[in-house]
Amino acid sequence: MMAASMETSAGVTRALSVAHVDRHFELKGDRVQALGDVSLEAPVGTFIALLGPSGCGKSTLLRLLAGLDSPDGGSIEFGGASPETMRRAGRIGVAFQDPALLPWRTIRRNIALPYQVLGRPVDTARIEDLIRLVGLSGFEEARPAQLSGGMRQRVAIARALATEPDVLLLDEPFGALDEILRRQMNLELQRIWLDLSPTTVLVTHAIEEAVFLADVVFVMSARPGRISEMVTVPFERPRSQSLLRTPEFHAIADHISDLLFSGSIPALTTALEPAETSAPTSQP
DSSP states (O other): OOOGGGTTSSOOOOEEEEEEEEEEEETEEEEEEEEEEEEEEETTEEEEEEEOTTTTHHHHHHHTTTTTOOOSSEEBBBBBHHHHHHTTOOOOEEESSSOOOOOOOHHHHHHHHHHHHHTOOOOOHHHHHHHHOOOTTTTTTTGOOOOOOHHHHHHHHHHHHHHHHHOEEEEETTTTSSSHHHHHHHHHHHHHHHHOHHHHEEEEEEEEHHHHHHHHHEEEEETTTTEEEEEEOOSSSOOGGGGGGGGHHHHHHHHHHHHHHHSOOOOOSSSOOOOOOOOOOOOO
């Protein structure tokens, strides 16, 4: 899937390399550092989660990964390619908390949108496969207003996967859903990811969600945003809801909770983020 230039010194194919990234914003006349010296790496096919308090730069980092913004310092590469190059080639798929579906388009035509943006012929067979994959067969001609919140988010994920991206970026995709539906969507996302195995970066505030879905959780801290700790999640896949009741799961979740709430990772009172694995390595 990826170029040979992505080989690490250990011979592991590396999908993502973030090295010493800084990002500043102007806020009420002051220059505020949203990200400071952020570094991490992840091999192809890894599912990683970015977890931290509001304002720690999670979404800022995701926007940089998506090629929607540029760092003030440091570098971001996907096997030697820049995020902008990857985005323009349709090799990055992005889904946000707001599905942002076009209300006048059917589900099928919403999923087809990336092809039209990139000026490519629409791959109708791929779209039909994705509709089946996300469990929306029978709703192809429905419009967003006719769907539940969870179904709309499935459409957004299918759209993000339309061009067969190497990298899938998810910014709080289930943040607006209730707890029961959110857990159901976590299972759905795991099923989709196991079928396609894109390198995935999930931004979330939910500790259980991060530990359930990810291979590695990068815990972020604020002032400036940086990687505080990398937590490896050892559980085999597929993971079931029963995992959430095990002592091993709670040990990892409790450790991350201690990191977030012990006072060692301060949250910003003013959000700095723009509105709206061998194991990976980090060098905080």
